Amino acid sequence: MSEVYAARRARLRERCEAGGSAAALVTGEANLRYLAADAPAGSALLVGPGQDLLVCTRDPFTDVAGGRPAEDLRVFVLPTPEGDPAVAAAERAAAAGAASLAVEEHHLTVARHRAVRSVAPRLRLDDLGTAVEQQRIVKDNEEISCLRIAAEIADQALGELLESILVGRTERHLALELERRLIDHGAEGTAFPTSVGTGPHSGLAGHTPTDRRVEEGDFLSVCLGADYRGYRSEIARTFVIGTSPADWQIELYEQVFAAQRAGREALAPGTAYRDVDRAARVVLEAAGHGERVGPRVGHGVGLENDEDPRLAPSAMGKLDACVPVAVDPGVHLPGRGGVRIDDTLVVRPEADGGPELLTITTKELLAL
Amino acid sequence: MSEVYAARRARLRERCEAGGSAAALVTGEANLRYLAADAPAGSALLVGPGQDLLVCTRDPFTDVAGGRPAEDLRVFVLPTPEGDPAVAAAERAAAAGAASLAVEEHHLTVARHRAVRSVAPRLRLDDLGTAVEQQRIVKDNEEISCLRIAAEIADQALGELLESILVGRTERHLALELERRLIDHGAEGTAFPTSVGTGPHSGLAGHTPTDRRVEEGDFLSVCLGADYRGYRSEIARTFVIGTSPADWQIELYEQVFAAQRAGREALAPGTAYRDVDRAARVVLEAAGHGERVGPRVGHGVGLENDEDPRLAPSAMGKLDACVPVAVDPGVHLPGRGGVRIDDTLVVRPEADGGPELLTITTKELLAL
Numbered sequence: 001m002s003e004v005y006a007a008r009r010a011r012l013r014e015r016c017e018a019g020g021s022a023a024a025l026v027t028g029e030a031n032l033r034y035l036a037a038d039a040p041a042g043s044a045l046l047v048g049p050g051q052d053l054l055v056c057t058r059d060p061f062t063d064v065a066g067g068r069p070a071e072d073l074r075v076f077v078l079p080t081p082e083g084d085p086a087v088a089a090a091e092r093a094a095a096a097g098a099a100s101l102a103v104e105e106h107h108l109t110v111a112r113h114r115a116v117r118s119v120a121p122r123l124r125l126d127d128l129g130t131a132v133e134q135q136r137i138v139k140d141n142e143e144i145s146c147l148r149i150a151a152e153i154a155d156q157a158l159g160e161l162l163e164s165i166l167v168g169r170t171e172r173h174l175a176l177e178l179e180r181r182l183i184d185h186g187a188e189g190t191a192f193p194t195s196v197g198t199g200p201h202s203g204l205a206g207h208t209p210t211d212r213r214v215e216e217g218d219f220l221s222v223c224l225g226a227d228y229r230g231y232r233s234e235i236a237r238t239f240v241i242g243t244s245p246a247d248w249q250i251e252l253y254e255q256v257f258a259a260q261r262a263g264r265e266a267l268a269p270g271t272a273y274r275d276v277d278r279a280a281r282v283v284l285e286a287a288g289h290g291e292r293v294g295p296r297v298g299h300g301v302g303l304e305n306d307e308d309p310r311l312a313p314s315a316m317g318k319l320d321a322c323v324p325v326a327v328d329p330g331v332h333l334p335g336r337g338g339v340r341i342d343d344t345l346v347v348r349p350e351a352d353g354g355p356e357l358l359t360i361t362t363k364e365l366l367a368l
Numbered sequence: 369m370s371e372v373y374a375a376r377r378a379r380l381r382e383r384c385e386a387g388g389s390a391a392a393l394v395t396g397e398a399n400l401r402y403l404a405a406d407a408p409a410g411s412a413l414l415v416g417p418g419q420d421l422l423v424c425t426r427d428p429f430t431d432v433a434g435g436r437p438a439e440d441l442r443v444f445v446l447p448t449p450e451g452d453p454a455v456a457a458a459e460r461a462a463a464a465g466a467a468s469l470a471v472e473e474h475h476l477t478v479a480r481h482r483a484v485r486s487v488a489p490r491l492r493l494d495d496l497g498t499a500v501e502q503q504r505i506v507k508d509n510e511e512i513s514c515l516r517i518a519a520e521i522a523d524q525a526l527g528e529l530l531e532s533i534l535v536g537r538t539e540r541h542l543a544l545e546l547e548r549r550l551i552d553h554g555a556e557g558t559a560f561p562t563s564v565g566t567g568p569h570s571g572l573a574g575h576t577p578t579d580r581r582v583e584e585g586d587f588l589s590v591c592l593g594a595d596y597r598g599y600r601s602e603i604a605r606t607f608v609i610g611t612s613p614a615d616w617q618i619e620l621y622e623q624v625f626a627a628q629r630a631g632r633e634a635l636a637p638g639t640a641y642r643d644v645d646r647a648a649r650v651v652l653e654a655a656g657h658g659e660r661v662g663p664r665v666g667h668g669v670g671l672e673n674d675e676d677p678r679l680a681p682s683a684m685g686k687l688d689a690c691v692p693v694a695v696d697p698g699v700h701l702p703g704r705g706g707v708r709i710d711d712t713l714v715v716r717p718e719a720d721g722g723p724e725l726l727t728i729t730t731k732e733l734l735a736l
Contacts, residue, residue, distance in 0.1 A: 062702070081663045082682070103478075110473035110481045110495075127479075176548050183540055295449045314450065334430070 002037075004142065005070035009035050009047050011135060016048065021102035021126045023048040023093045025116070027086050028107040030303040031132035033230050038067025044085035045073075049098045055085035087115045094120035102128035130308070137300060137308050138322050143231060144346055147301065147324050150191065150233035151344050151358035153226035157181035158237065158361050166368055167216060167241060171196040171209035174222070182226045191225030191232030192305040202238060203256075203330050203338020205294055216242040219249060219337040220368070221330075225305060225344075232305045234326040235359040236342030240367045248336070253365045256331055256339040259283035260363075263297050263311070263327040267347050267355040273315035280329045281313070289331045292338075298327040301344055323347045324358070370405075372510065373438035377403050379503060381416050389470035389494045391416040391461045393484070395454050396475040398671040399500035401598050406435025412453035413441075417466045423453035455483045462488035470496035498676070505668060505676050506690050511599060512714055515669065515692050518559065518601035519712050519726035521594035525549035526605065526729050534736055535584060535609060539564040539577035542590070550594045559593025559600030560673040570606060571624075571698050571706020573662055584610040587617060587705040588736070589698075593673060593712075600673040602694040603727040604710030608735045616704070621733045624699055624707040627651035628731075631665050631679070631695040635715050635723040641683035648697045649681070657699045660706075666695040669712055691715045692726070 012035065016024045026032055026045040036045050036054050046053040054060075054073045058081065061068070069075060078088055086108065093101050101120070103113065105127045117125060139147070157178050166174070175194040182190055197207040202219035214220060223236035238256075240249055263280030280297040284290065296312030301324050309317055311325065319325075325347065330340030341363055346356040380403065384392045394400055394413040404413050404422050411428075414421040422428075422441045426449065429436070437443060446456055454476065461469050471484065473495045485493060507515070525546050534542070543562040550558055565575040570587035582588060591604035606624075608617055631648030648665040652658065664680030669692050677685055679693065687693075693715065698708030709731055714724040 082680075105478035105482070106480075108478055110471075110476055110478055112474075113478045114473070172551050173548075176544075176551060180541075180544050180548070183544060312450075 002071045013048050021100045022098040025103045037070045039069050044089045046089040049096045055089045057081040090116040090120045094123045100124040102126040104128050138320050146229045146231035150226040150228035153185040153187045154235050155361045156185045166214045170211045175209040178224050187226035189227040191227050195223040197221045200337050203332040203340050221340045233344045236340045238339040253339050255287040259329045260341040269321045271319045273309045276311045292331045297329040301326050319347045370439045377415050389468045390466035393471045405438045407437050412457045414457040417464045423457045425449040458484040458488045462491045468492040470494040472496050506688050514597045514599035518594040518596035521553040521555050522603050523729045524553045534582045538579045543577040546592050555594035557595040559595045563591040565589045568705050571700040571708050589708045601712045604708045606707040621707050623655040627697045628709040637689045639687045641677045644679045660699045665697040669694050687715045
């Protein structure tokens with residue numbers, strides 16, 4: 001496994017040198033995991049000059065629950081946990097004779113950046129920008145199989161919930177039960193806070209569960225994901241409670257379903273991000289929900305639940321093969337509720353059968 | 369309630385003006401909650417000039433689950449959620465004729481700071497530093513009663529767990545059950561990830577629960593806290609599984625208990641932070657555990673689980689009345705396990721009966 005991380009860091013190093021920086025200082029949490037495997041929270045990774053160095057506030061080899069950093073890394077544990085690994089790493093870079101250091105200005109605070117500058121005044125600090133985030137967009141087979149397992153776990157947790165009695169239970173409890181089942185099925189954690197919305201709360205993006213109880217006739221929308229080895233799946237489904245959905249519920253569900261399908265079907269290597277958004281958005285605009293659609297209809301998934309690319313009207317760029325994304329349009333009608341349907345898929349070429357659906361729970365409108 | 373927040377902002381405004389800044393830009397999450405009540409995640413608060421302004425990416429009045437910002441605030445919702453509230457707030461400050469703006473350089477990233485500078489080039493950007501964090505150290509009665517309720521909730525959840533069968537269950541499941549019970553008893557969430565450590569994992573600070581199962585003869589240490597209205601309690605207890613603890617377990621427990629009691633008894637207005645650390649630390653040093661004690665034996669609690677003051681050897685400052693703190697020394701013996709005992713207390717003067725204990729679960733060594 002260690003070679004994978006070394007190869008990733010080698011790519012970053014090339015990118016850095018091409019940009020004129022002698023070394024890179026990585027402090028973004030997911031970026032660290034991508035380049036160094038498991039490092040304690042708050043660690044900093046120095047990529048070049050010389051052998052790469054991981055600086056930590058606690059010893060990763062005595063943290064029984066935590067995983068292990070890539071074997072080929074040098075590891076330096078700060079003598080005092082009050083120290084800043086980024087500062088210590090910059091000191092090492094300067095001591096190693098680096099003339100410049102590219103830092104993640106979108107992760108590093110102004111205060112930490114100043115501290116880095118003060119310990120290495122002769123070191124020119126450049127901006128690494130989102131170089132690592134961009135490198136993370138296309139996943140390898142190992143990463144995709146982690147996402148596949150994460151998606152299976154969420155499908156299992158959701159499937160079990162649907163077999164239980166729902167009426168009378170609160171959003172909070174349903175969310176907790178789903179999270180317990182994710183762990184039961186092997187998740188290391190939740191990919192993000194599980195969202196459960198009932199009745200007027202249904203269909204709201206990122207709705208925080210409340211004490212509202214499930215009632216007959218409600219829409220029930222759930223959004224959950226599993227974290228498996230750091231990779232985070234995402235799935236959302238919407239159901240009707242009771243026997244027969246109302247006409248407005250059937251109509252709204254069909255509209256959102258059609259939009260989500262259009263988004264999924266637009267996924268192909270070479271398709272512009274914004275065209276995927278467009279494909280789903282036009283369906284909901286045609287149904288008169290233009291203003292109710294969120295700012296985007298999907299996003300990348302991986303080590304972060306919500307990462308590049310953004311599938312939004314203003315997004316620049318094109319999809320590649322092996323890019324996992326969530327396609328998650330939804331519509332919420334104030335006071336009445338709404339529908340959200342969300343799948344995790346992997347972009348594949350037509351020749352390979354097109355987009356690979358990882359979240360396989362049915363999307364027909366179930367009455368529970 | 370609104371007056372409380374207005375008064376807090378008035379104090380910050382005075383502090384700012386004394387520091388020579390015309391206005392303050394607050395972006396730290398807990399600081400926002402302290403000054404503006406409930407604001408959507410990622411909001412920015414402009415304190416002065418003129419009426420205070422809360423800038424959000426989503427409308428706090430349509431977020432059904434979220435609370436409401438303080439009524440006296442002007443609220444501006446960005447037209448596009450991709451916008452940065454801090455940048456928009458800075459634009460408003462400049463438009464309002466402010467010459468200078470104090471920002472939280474320890475929260476704002478270099479990239480956001482640059483964006484703020486670019487939209488308001490004539491605005492001098494100062495550093496607000498930890499002004500709001502310092503203001504938050506001494507709590508009012510409302511805040512303390514929220515912490516009192518949060519502590520009660522955690523006591524109830526822990527008490528129920530102790531009545532259930534523990535042998536054979538995994539750390540992960542015990543942690544999840546505790547979290548479910550916290551919600552059952554009215555917590556809005558967990559104050560921090562619940563830690564459950566068994567056998568060789570017991571006594572580890574911030575141990576992430578694993579699939580290890582509770583066994584006869586184990587030490588079992590749990591650390592949990594409830595979030596009640598944003599205020600986060602903390603409690604840790606250590607138990608023995610089985611009928612009779614081993615001699616080394618009794619000895620280690622008594623040592624940690626004595627250290628924790630010494631720390632609690634040192635809590636008084638006017639006592640230096642470092643002297644509280646010292647009081648607990650000397651007990652464990654005398655027992656030969658000097659190197660096994662963590663970097664500090666306690667810390668403030670409030671809107672963040674871990675906030676100022678730090679009760680550590682290097683900490684500067686003295687305790688005041690109405691400062692809630694967690695006193696949480698622990699010792700872990702590699703390969704064997706350890707003990708952690710943690711209470712949330714409020715510093716009170718001797719005349720008022722001394723430190724007020726909020727977490728009342730027994731600290732005698734229970735064999736479960």
